[in-house]
Amino acid sequence: MKSMDQTLAIFGKIGDFQVKITEVPGQKARIAMLRAGETSVELLEPTSEDSTLAKFIRERGEGLHHIAFEVEDIEKSTEELKGRGFRFIYDKPADGKFGSRVNFIHPKSTGGVLVELTQNART
Numbered sequence: 001m002k003s004m005d006q007t008l009a010i011f012g013k014i015g016d017f018q019v020k021i022t023e024v025p026g027q028k029a030r031i032a033m034l035r036a037g038e039t040s041v042e043l044l045e046p047t048s049e050d051s052t053l054a055k056f057i058r059e060r061g062e063g064l065h066h067i068a069f070e071v072e073d074i075e076k077s078t079e080e081l082k083g084r085g086f087r088f089i090y091d092k093p094a095d096g097k098f099g100s101r102v103n104f105i106h107p108k109s110t111g112g113v114l115v116e117l118t119q120n121a122r123t
Contacts, residue, residue, distance in 0.1 A: 004032055004045040011041070022097050029053050031097045042068070042097075066104070066114035074101045074119035081105065081117075093119070 017034035028051030046054035096102035099121030
């Protein structure tokens with residue numbers, strides 16, 4: 001999205017979400033995590049015009065960027081899926097939001113959908 005603040009205002013009218021916002025410098029992104037019960041939605045905003053996210057928005061417009069699945073062991077899941085022929089954006093999992101570890105299955109491996117695997121930080 002181009003303006004996280006505008007989108008947060010829209011989602012605030014939809015429901016009563018718990019909201020946590022952070023910046024992930026390595027991904028040049030600002031991320032808002034909206035949670036209601038067991039369901040969560042991430043809103044992404046590029047922090048640099050040269051980021052992958054900014055390029056995505058320029059080329060495809062705002063809207064759905066990717067879907068995410070939580071896994072117990074990100075390294076193991078990445079290696080297992082590579083063994084099944086899936087291509088990944090990162091060779092090894094990277095730092096994500098709020099202390100999580102992430103990797104992304106390349107859209108060319110999933111029929112055009114960017115898929116994130118995330119191992120959330122254990123607190």
